[in-house]
Amino acid sequence: MKSEPLTIDDTPGSQDGERILRLNGPLLLSNLFEFQTKARADTSHNLILDFTNVPYIDSAGIGALVGAHVSRQNGAGRKLTLVGVNHRVRQALQVTHVEQFFKFTDATGTN
Secondary structure, three states: OOOOOOEEEEEEOOOOOEEEEEEEOOEOOOOOHHHHHHHHHOOOOEEEEEEEEOOOEOHHHHHHHHHHHHHHHOOOOOEEEEEOOOHHHHHHHHHOOOHHHOEEEOOOOOO
């Protein structure tokens, strides 16, 4: 399978203590290492993962998301929010029974 690129735009959020990672491309085994590094290193109060431009995710990508969730739980009161998740990605999270670990919103900065 051809490796598909994933780019990540790392920006501060609109509120203090908020950070946004905007992912562009599928989250796959072949490209998830930068995502894992950025998610694990983040110390913000609220990490927002913008999935608006993520067409699909594989099982390794789902594992990386769960890892991000677990690392957030290790810091008291730190939140992880997924934004702009399409039906295909949401269904993959449902089928693997991990959807309940995440908070979802439709757009950055809204609940």
